[in-house]
Amino acid sequence: MKLTTEQLLAKGYFCKELPPPFTTELFGKKYKKIEKKITQSVLGKLPHYSECVCYSIPKNGFSRRRLSIPNPLHYELLCQSIVDNWTKIERIYKSSPYSTSRPTFNDARLSNHGTQRFEDFKRNRLMMSGENIFELKTDISRYYATIYTHIIPWVIYRRAAAKANRFKKELWGNVLDANIRNLQSAQTIGIPIGPEASAIIAELIGCRIDKILQSKLGRIKGFRYIDDYYFYFPQESTGEKIIKFLQVVLGEYQLELNDQKTRITKFPFGLESEWVLALRSFVFRETGKEQENDIRDYFSMVFRYAIQFPNDPVLKYAIRKIEAIEFDAENWKYLETWILKATLHNPLILEDVTRIFLSNLKKISKLKVKGTVQAILRAHTSKKNSYEIAWALWLAKSLAIKIDAKLIQNVFSSGDVISILVALDLKNSHLIQGNVNVNKLNSELTEDSLFDDRWLLTYEALVKKWLNPHGSSNLLSKNLYFRILLQEKVSFYDPAKQVVLYKKLSKKEKELKKEPLKINVFDILY
Numbered sequence: 001m002k003l004t005t006e007q008l009l010a011k012g013y014f015c016k017e018l019p020p021p022f023t024t025e026l027f028g029k030k031y032k033k034i035e036k037k038i039t040q041s042v043l044g045k046l047p048h049y050s051e052c053v054c055y056s057i058p059k060n061g062f063s064r065r066r067l068s069i070p071n072p073l074h075y076e077l078l079c080q081s082i083v084d085n086w087t088k089i090e091r092i093y094k095s096s097p098y099s100t101s102r103p104t105f106n107d108a109r110l111s112n113h114g115t116q117r118f119e120d121f122k123r124n125r126l127m128m129s130g131e132n133i134f135e136l137k138t139d140i141s142r143y144y145a146t147i148y149t150h151i152i153p154w155v156i157y158r159r160a161a162a163k164a165n166r167f168k169k170e171l172w173g174n175v176l177d178a179n180i181r182n183l184q185s186a187q188t189i190g191i192p193i194g195p196e197a198s199a200i201i202a203e204l205i206g207c208r209i210d211k212i213l214q215s216k217l218g219r220i221k222g223f224r225y226i227d228d229y230y231f232y233f234p235q236e237s238t239g240e241k242i243i244k245f246l247q248v249v250l251g252e253y254q255l256e257l258n259d260q261k262t263r264i265t266k267f268p269f270g271l272e273s274e275w276v277l278a279l280r281s282f283v284f285r286e287t288g289k290e291q292e293n294d295i296r297d298y299f300s301m302v303f304r305y306a307i308q309f310p311n312d313p314v315l316k317y318a319i320r321k322i323e324a325i326e327f328d329a330e331n332w333k334y335l336e337t338w339i340l341k342a343t344l345h346n347p348l349i350l351e352d353v354t355r356i357f358l359s360n361l362k363k364i365s366k367l368k369v370k371g372t373v374q375a376i377l378r379a380h381t382s383k384k385n386s387y388e389i390a391w392a393l394w395l396a397k398s399l400a401i402k403i404d405a406k407l408i409q410n411v412f413s414s415g416d417v418i419s420i421l422v423a424l425d426l427k428n429s430h431l432i433q434g435n436v437n438v439n440k441l442n443s444e445l446t447e448d449s450l451f452d453d454r455w456l457l458t459y460e461a462l463v464k465k466w467l468n469p470h471g472s473s474n475l476l477s478k479n480l481y482f483r484i485l486l487q488e489k490v491s492f493y494d495p496a497k498q499v500v501l502y503k504k505l506s507k508k509e510k511e512l513k514k515e516p517l518k519i520n521v522f523d524i525l526y
Helices: 005-010 025-029 031-037 040-044 072-084 086-094 118-128 151-157 159-164 172-182 196-217 236-252 274-281 288-308 314-323 329-345 347-358 366-380 386-398 405-414 417-428 439-444 455-463 472-478 480-487 507-511 521-525
Strands: 053-058 064-069 134-139 221-225 228-233 263-266
Touching: 005 025, 005 031, 005 072, 025 031, 031 072, 031 480, 053 347, 053 386, 053 417, 053 455, 072 086, 072 172, 072 196, 072 480, 086 151, 086 196, 118 221, 118 228, 134 236, 151 159, 151 172, 151 196, 172 196, 196 221, 196 236, 228 236, 236 263, 274 288, 274 314, 288 314, 288 329, 314 329, 314 347, 329 347, 329 366, 347 366, 347 386, 366 386, 366 405, 386 405, 386 417, 405 417, 405 439, 417 455, 455 472, 455 480, 472 480
Parallel strands: none
Antiparallel strands: 053 064, 134 228, 134 263, 221 228
């Protein structure tokens, strides 16, 4: 399987949870031209490391995940070192007896999750478990956040050899170690969550651990998906031995087992959750009062399950189920009310809601949507909850809804780079009700901010001329690297990009729409 740096930059750079205008397609497309201009002389005059932009997204329940957007200079250097050694990386991947998450690549988006659908993954685990009636399920605690970058050469050369050769910069394991540290302020603890390069390195570590585990566990059947482990065996006591082996092996690589998610279950295991079965089988009737009653019953059931299973993606699944269904115009206002209530309950569905509303532009109540968007901004801006703020603003931009200036001013003061860029887009699109002041933003943009956690805001706001700090006319041109990006007309924010809408059902498809819509829970969970 061939991998190119252009692929990693164009498709696997920005996390998929960002609103659609954030794109790296041009960066990947222009990479070869950029690479030719970055000589060793140029590199020697640039900062050796940089900071990532933080993008905070909600997880199920009350916790959050901190995603990272690395600086383009150091990310492209990391990607190139991965591509240069891809054959060697694949060799380590193939040594794993347990992995089901080896990277596969396609034109749509790079994916470290492989092509195996969740239903296939569950079915295969069940079938391969054979005569074994016990299952051990566990995972690595805070995997990405706790990876010690120096273990990268450890898994490649073995620990003793890696330590003996830690100063040999030409060794490819040391190169990967250095490059991933350089894009996170030289930190050795943790790797950025979000970029595909991190997923490739995490899988590299996982595959080596798998091989060591197999040498201790022998023929015990096991599967690993990223950091989740499943083992199958005939005696319950075997599970306790596996746990001890896992703790020892992970400890050697300064990783820990997640005790809270470790459990041994006797068959039947791997059963579908109650809420998935209920929502999957729910069928909406086609018209009138019957459909209205179905909408009420469906969302009543959805909220009941959302409360009962707070750590499961109930609302996400429920909203995706109705995206491809065409509802009566007379029932739209009722449906819209439920959707907006669901959005306030869990803004993690904002991307799906944007898709639904864009597919029903003539039906929506902009006044109601505006009220919901502004309520989300009031609740989340002070907390710097990036996902909720950015997607709420993008929903407003998508539907051409004007937002009160005071709320936008609060976004500008939040320091949240992603949200500020979307808010500047609204300002440029004349979608702010009242006046806002950007003087503070202007004063914060400097040449130094091109390599700290504001690099994306600094570069894009100047390229788009959305901000105009003192001396901005030569701020980008003074920097040897970003001047090259500017010359190549690279942009990381395209206001014209939008979510992909579902295809409208044909008459024949409408006749078949009583069939329950099949949704891949795996896509939602991961």
